[in-house]
Amino acid sequence: MTEDQEIIRIAAKGDGVAADGRHFARTAPGDMVKADGTIVQGPHHVVPLCRHFGTCGGCQLQHLDEISLAGFVTDRVVNAAAGQAIEVGELLPTHLSPPRSRRRATMHAMRVHNGAVIGFREAGSHRIVDLTECHVVAPEIFAAIEPLRGFVARHAGKGNLDIELTLVDQGIDCSIRNLTLEGLAATEAAVELAQSAGFARLSADQGYGAETMWEPEPATVTLSGVATPIPVGSFLQATRDAENVMVADALAWSQGASTIADLFSGLGTFSFALSKKAKVLAVEAAREQHLACKTAAGVSGRPVHAMHRDLFRNPLMSNEVGRFDCVLLDPPRAGAKEQVGQIAASNVSRVIYVSCNPSSWAKDARKLVEAGFRLEKLRPVGQFRWSTHVELTSYFTR
Template sequence: MSTETLTIEKLGLSGDGVARGPFGPVYVSFTLPGETAVLAVNKNHGTVMSMSDVSPDRVPPKCRHFGPEGENGTCGGCSLQHASDALYHDFKRQIVIDAMKSKALSVDVAPLITAQPGERRRVVFIVRRTEKELLLGFNTPESHHIVSISECPIASPGIVSRLATIRAVAEALADNAEPFRLTVLETLTGLDLAADGIKKLDDKSRRRTVETVLSLRGVARVSVNGEVLVEPIKPLIDFGGIQVSPPPGGFTQATKPAEEAMADLVIRHVGKAKRVADLFSGSGTFSLRLARTARVHAVEGEDKALKALDFAARNTQGLKPVTVEKRDLFRRPLMASELKVYDAIVFDPPRAGAEAQVKEIARSGVKKIAAVSCNPQTLVRDLRFLVDAGYRITSVVPIDQFLWSSHVEVVATLEK
């Protein structure tokens, strides 16, 4: 441990300030470029002891739980509430610009489609029972300490206004001191609560949870490790006017505005395509919207998500035919020969990207491709394969969905 006076030069990929120390870069949470501070430095991590130069882009945080002075500790839900909108938006767009440059992809990156407070319809809380109380909130960065929250400016009013309800369900589920995750999804019919990481739920806890939920208003479903415990009403979400009941704990885009922005970009690019393959389709975020004008083949490795998509397609009038296929696209990608029949391909893989599948897409010669990604680093690796195969990137649009974090979504469109 040493004491150093250093100036922050830039924001790193995780949103920490980065200073040049005597032995290499030093990462300092909750700082901004241009700020000079006396730091306690431990290896490559610095903690602010005092600050002399403060950035004009520093703004008051929006939440009482944010930062080193946060109530109940430093909440790890956000990392950039202290940055002005202009600095924050530039930072997110620059992540995508830098990723493109890293693979020598020369393309203009569009302005960031921004996020607003109160838009998050899906939030993942950490829950743990202590001797004194039930903790429900977010971990402190790089720690198992849970900051129990009483407000959350990123979450939708429908979630924040029901924190007491969420706590009551969590209390019923937490019969020991083991922490677990509780994913809360605001749906059209009520909250969908999915607990994950509970090792064993005995009969008494099950009964208690069911009785608790039935005594509350506004809870559509509660599940544990994918098993439905109680479902007073089927949870429904809307994909472009088509209602879908997602599987317990299943993936959904975290905000409705970001989802709609992505879908709009994808649909506009696909245009008048008659046959579209939607790879890593999930419960149908893109498939069902595309089916208004095109025949869609949806491919997904998660069985329950695919069944939700199929049920919605079969029970919605006015759609073109939608076929579904359960397939692990990492181990068994659709081959170029299978893809050639499509006019357009959409793919939206997990953070690891879609390297094996993209190599087949590159060989297929399909005219139009829309790539959706939550990880710019794996996206640019995949785009490089396509560009080397003769595809031209026509647009790259960064989209903010995880407000005041370092995560950024991207939609890239390509033509052969």
């Protein structure tokens, strides 16, 4: 490089991109890269809050200020639409979840000669960063790390453990995979851990599926006022604030619809909100989540009909889709190619698409546009703060 270059944007994986197209790790827009490779920090480069940043793989963008972080999330979504030549009617304000708001996280742990390590993995490595602080997860989740560290040090066998921590109505739901409990003492110690740490539930997978070891009362998560059973390992939006924004968008965009199909509905995050003013068909392939939604609908009396159906192998057909005033879908990262094809072929005129992958969303959105839909509204959502994982809500009409 023979002359200074300015960092003009952040690439999808978090590197700064200079005007000549070269990538530089942990740089921010406005930074200058000198001819000798020296980085001169610009006005959007801030001091990372966490001592583990740069090693821990949980965050890639903690060196960006709020303006640049929001810009990154926005650009990921807008560029995905532009890449498929999709015109955006109205770009709504980007939502960023605040620090320490993540209500679910999967950590890793391992017994070592002098105790145990527990935390996220290093970027591009299986090595575990032993967390002493975290500015992403909710304080209740971080508080669970220390008692878990002591338990792993005394009772875990060889190899890595995966520990899922989720904040539910009753407290922390802790699920440990790859845990082998040898003897009665270890089993009793696990129960004592749950009691002393105040866990809402403790489950362990010793190779035969998750087994609940402690659950003094059924674990639930409240969705739009409905206490819903939450099976071990269930999907839940990462932060409450992002869930509230997404639900508010869905309510606003479905206004006036009397029948709504909620596809890939999970526990019913959107179904129970939409059922306040409409009849909702909640379609989900995961059996336990489907049954949880069905149970909660029955107890609450909400007009939600839960259907167990694999929408990848057996999507709602166009004539079935056409029976509804509005369709909402929130598929996994792979998108919903087959289901979107049936939606495009139907006569439904309103579609709300929530996505956790702008790339697969854009491909599906292209099919809707080709079928006569217009992208009316689009909102970028950054609920995985300081990571490169980006989500969105979108509204299509025809």
